[in-house]
Amino acid sequence: MRNHALWEKLRPYVMIAPAMAGIVLFVVYPVLYLVRLSFYKYNLMNKAKSKFIGWDNYRKLFGNDDFYKSLVNTVWYTVGVVALTMILSLLIALWLRRSSRWNALVQAGIFTPHIVSIVSIALLWLWMMEPSHGLLNYVLQSLGLPTSTWLQSSKTALVSVIIVSVWHGIGYYALILVAALQSIPPSIYEAAALDNAGRFKLFFRITLPLISPQLFFVLVIMTIGSFKVFDTVQVMTDGGPNQATSTIVYYIFRYRSTNIGYSSATGVVLMLVVGALTFLYFRLLSRKLHYQ
């Protein structure tokens, strides 16, 4: 009898144990290990030579101008990508909301970049953005528009990287928003038409609030993703020219073999920044959301 009662108590924990083991092994342990590493001067060749150095890595990090440069670049990159993607994908979603064969075709077309590897896409754009032989400048020139230096100048490099990322992600987020728009019952719009609502009111008072959960989802997912941008930078610019496109993750990557403790400290800072930002979003916006 006693045994039975004990089993009843333990059973839920036994049931979730496999999942918990996975989480501990693949999430909790790596994070803790990362934090541990950040307090060490780690020697990859000889583990025994690694030594605990306390906050030294962090002190060095916050005294390094390159780190601040990367952080600022990352913030600008995130702001640019999130804002542009959200606005453009919303506009595209509004355009594609009516389900027709033509719209399905366009949607498939816009979605296609998402299933192609970002590395291929980055290479493709790298080639198109080549200032003297690239397609983009050729088109701009033949249209009589001013050309750009694209990735080759520190003034335009970050914007160029942003353009590629937006182009890559837009189809996927438009798809999410189209689904959200299509789930709004048409009778709501009919009621609004009978209530004499103008287009402006319709959009800001009906449509936008009704898709707010999906917009919020896109905002959070994209912010987190953009803060961790790496592959585009690695393929297209190597962080250059003159650090103009060096982002936090790229910064971490640069020290991967020379100073892994220092890299880890940067990683911990990135984790805290993203965590704080997500927390902030939830605090500021979650009350404005409408869940069905």
Place this chain on the structure above:
Amino acid sequence: MASIVFEQVTKSFDRTAIIRDLDLTIEDGKFTVLVGPSGCGKTTLLRMIAGIGPQTSGRVLIDGKDVSRVAPGQRGVAMVFQNYAIYPTMSVRENIEFGLKNNKVPKEERKRLVESIGETVGLSGLLDRKPSALSGGQRQRVALARAMVKKPSVFLMDEPLSNLDAKLRVQMRVELIELHKKLGTTFVYVTHDQTEAMSMADTIVLMNEGVIQQMSSPAEMYHRPANRFAAEFIGLPPMNIAELGPDGVQLGFRPESAALSEEPLDHHLCIRGVIATREMLGSETIYQVRTDKQAYMVRSAEDRFEVDRPVYVGVPAEKLHFFGADGRRIDERSSDVRWYLEAARGLVYA
């Protein structure tokens, strides 16, 4: 206040005409009920009045003016949707206020109107709630208040009571009738429920497959159905129909017009049969009487007849209806009726 006129109106979806060349006049200030089986085009008709599903061809006139090119919000109509179509992100107050705001009603007056309408429909304490925190009946009231507050000249309602429980539905029926009396505006009410139509309407418009079958007062529709469809749609259980003669004429009588007895009856029509089923409803009992040809429903105040017992069903001559081979009612003043009545007497079963 306004009358509504349909002139040669056709409505097609993807080239399939749901309603074809319809003419209809809905009188100013009347409570008109559109009734018919599901899918017959009632909602389609209502949406053409509102302008949210405009006609393919023909004209719709409200108060004598062709509104074909008038936007829904400018037609002076308000509609209660079947699913209520309440704005889920707005509070009850904002829902009611939305139309007023769009029509640039000043803030002070808006506030006054919303509170007074809230009072009328019994939502006073709930104005700041979100629709998700309301019951079905309360949501229905929000939809009603949202329509009323605009003081429309035409009130459209699409099965507004079909999502409510039976008791609330009966209560709301009475409230809507009173509301109509108080406002005196034109009400167009859609339902598939003949009881609702009978109990609320000044005028019933009975539709089937996009065609108006009959348009008349409830009493007229009950006592003088224009065709077999009307006869069988109005009334519960529906009218009994039996073959009368070789020329396809049919005879009909309502379950409540028949008398039951164990002895042969000297009514004009007398049928002998056996009680097949019996439904006790309390104040009355519904019997199914089976003959060797078909079954008849009889509604009786008496509950003493047992299943499997032979009985006689008697119907007086003035309660008999006759329908031609085309399903149309044969007027009781027509000369043929005498002949059909004789034929009906011949139906007496030994």
